[in-house]
Amino acid sequence: MLTIGSLAKKTGTKVQTIRYYEQIGLMPEPGRTEGGQRRYENAELDRLSFIRHSRQLGFSLDAIRELLDLSDHPEKSCDEADAIARRQLRQVEQRMARLKALRTELKRMVHECSGGRTADCRVLEVLRDHSECLTEHDDIGA
Amino acid sequence: MLTIGSLAKKTGTKVQTIRYYEQIGLMPEPGRTEGGQRRYENAELDRLSFIRHSRQLGFSLDAIRELLDLSDHPEKSCDEADAIARRQLRQVEQRMARLKALRTELKRMVHECSGGRTADCRVLEVLRDHSECLTEHDDIGA
DNA sequence: TTACATCCTCTAGCTACTGTAGATTCAAGC
DNA sequence: GCTTGAATCTACAGTAGCTAGAGGATGTAA
Numbered sequence: 001m002l003t004i005g006s007l008a009k010k011t012g013t014k015v016q017t018i019r020y021y022e023q024i025g026l027m028p029e030p031g032r033t034e035g036g037q038r039r040y041e042n043a044e045l046d047r048l049s050f051i052r053h054s055r056q057l058g059f060s061l062d063a064i065r066e067l068l069d070l071s072d073h074p075e076k077s078c079d080e081a082d083a084i085a086r087r088q089l090r091q092v093e094q095r096m097a098r099l100k101a102l103r104t105e106l107k108r109m110v111h112e113c114s115g116g117r118t119a120d121c122r123v124l125e126v127l128r129d130h131s132e133c134l135t136e137h138d139d140i141g142a
Numbered sequence: 143m144l145t146i147g148s149l150a151k152k153t154g155t156k157v158q159t160i161r162y163y164e165q166i167g168l169m170p171e172p173g174r175t176e177g178g179q180r181r182y183e184n185a186e187l188d189r190l191s192f193i194r195h196s197r198q199l200g201f202s203l204d205a206i207r208e209l210l211d212l213s214d215h216p217e218k219s220c221d222e223a224d225a226i227a228r229r230q231l232r233q234v235e236q237r238m239a240r241l242k243a244l245r246t247e248l249k250r251m252v253h254e255c256s257g258g259r260t261a262d263c264r265v266l267e268v269l270r271d272h273s274e275c276l277t278e279h280d281d282i283g284a
Numbered sequence: 285t286t287a288c289a290t291c292c293t294c295t296a297g298c299t300a301c302t303g304t305a306g307a308t309t310c311a312a313g314c
Numbered sequence: 315g316c317t318t319g320a321a322t323c324t325a326c327a328g329t330a331g332c333t334a335g336a337g338g339a340t341g342t343a344a
Contacts, residue, residue, distance in 0.1 A: 003310090005321060015322085016302060024300095035309045037322055046270070054269050058244055061300070067269065070260045078263030082255050085265045089248040092241050099238045102200055106231040113224050118212045121220035123227045127196050127209060128188070145341095147290060157291085158333060166331095177340045179291055203331070 002040040011048045018048065026051060026061060026068070059088055144182040153190045160190065168193060168203060168210075201230055 008015045021027040027048060030038045050071065054064045063084050070081045105126070113122040150157045163169040169190060172180045192213070196206045205226050212223045247268070255264040 003321075014302075017300085019323095020301060033309080035322090036324095037309065050269050055300090057247060057269075067266065070263070071266045071270070074259060074261035076260045078255065078258055078260040078265065081260060081263050081265045082252065082257065085248060085252050085255070089245065089252055092245050092248060096238060096241045096245065099234050099241065103231065103234050103238065105199060106227060106234060110224065110227050110231060113220065113227070115224065116220055117216060118218045118220040118223060119216035121212070121223050123220065123223045124209065124213045127192050127199075128213070145290075156333075159331085161292095162332060175340080177291085179340065197331090 002045065004038045004040070007040045007045060007048065010045060011052050013048065013052055021048070021051065024061070026065060057088065058092060059084070063088065144187065146180045146182070149182045149187060149190065152187060153194050155190065155194055163190070163193065166203070168207060199230065200234060201226070205230065 002010070004015050004018055007013075008018060018027065022029060027044065030040050030044060033039060047068070050068065051064055054067060055061075059067065066084060067081060070076060070078070109123045109126045112126075118124055144152070146157050146160055149155075150160060160169065164171060169186065172182050172186060175181060189210070192210065193206055196209060197203075201209065208226060209223060212218060212220070251265045251268045254268075260266055
């Protein structure tokens with residue numbers, strides 16, 4: 001029987017976050033003491049660990065909802081779980097590619113700036129003039 | 143004299159986003175027609191381009207506010223602009239490192255999953271058991 | 285003049301939390 | 315049994331950076 005505070009500590013989660021997960025139906029409503037405080041069992045500890053670990057891997061709460069659902073049905077095919085993970089992997093790879101391009105341009109900006117007045121600042125100049133830019137006119141997304 | 147719609151098209155911004163930038167004071171209040179519609183000049187086009195380009199490089203709106211301020215004062219030292227860019231570069235590099243770790247673990251999950259019942263699904267198993275995980279108990283951030 | 289695209293303001297919604305206020309409960313020490 | 319202080323409770327507001335929609339006004343071309 002864990003209080004919400006010790007559950008939080010064990011999983012590296014904030015207390016409010018646990019309550020939030022309950023509110024959106026990701027965590028079940030736990031038992032309560034007579035005074036109305038939440039008390040958790042090991043099953044809930046496992047579930048929360050699953051959620052947190054998935055979040056650390058960047059899965060969205062919606063994806064996690066699906067994964068938990070799959071996890072609750074051991075007889076189902078695991079293709080779906082696999083697909084979700086692959087989708088996530090693709091996303092991570094896309095973001096990495098994007099960040100790589102950003103890094104290149106930022107490095108260029110910083111290295112070329114020799115210090116002095118902002119009038120001659122290479123950083124500001126690059127930001128002003130989009131034409132010398134490698135980055136495209138598309139979504140920003142992290 | 144540009145309408146908000148053509149300014150939006152020229153800069154790859156949504157109309158609402160431009161109005162949002164105005165609302166938070168990132169864009170100035172433009173002139174209006176008698177009927178109350180916004181009309182923009184080239185200065186505003188330049189400013190919005192600067193903002194969008196900076197956003198594409200991942201700068202926060204707060205950072206952009208500082209950069210714009212520096213850009214408006216050509217006699218100031220450009221150290222500050224340089225510092226902002228360096229900070230941004232560091233952030234990008236941190237995120238990349240983080241994503242690299244994620245990619246490794248996701249790849250492992252996906253490659254080890256041989257298909258079958260979710261009961262034996264490697265993906266779900268890894269998510270359940272945090273102990274075999276490389277990722278740390280820290281912030282998720284992107 | 286009439287049609288229709290574009291514009292206006294205002295409000296609410298998105299993700300995934302985080303923080304605060306003010307009241308209540310729990311557990312330990314005396 | 316009583317007190318104290320930490321932890322908990324609910325409810326609501328706020329974060330970043332937009333995005334979407336309602337319901338109405340304006341601008342422009344035929």
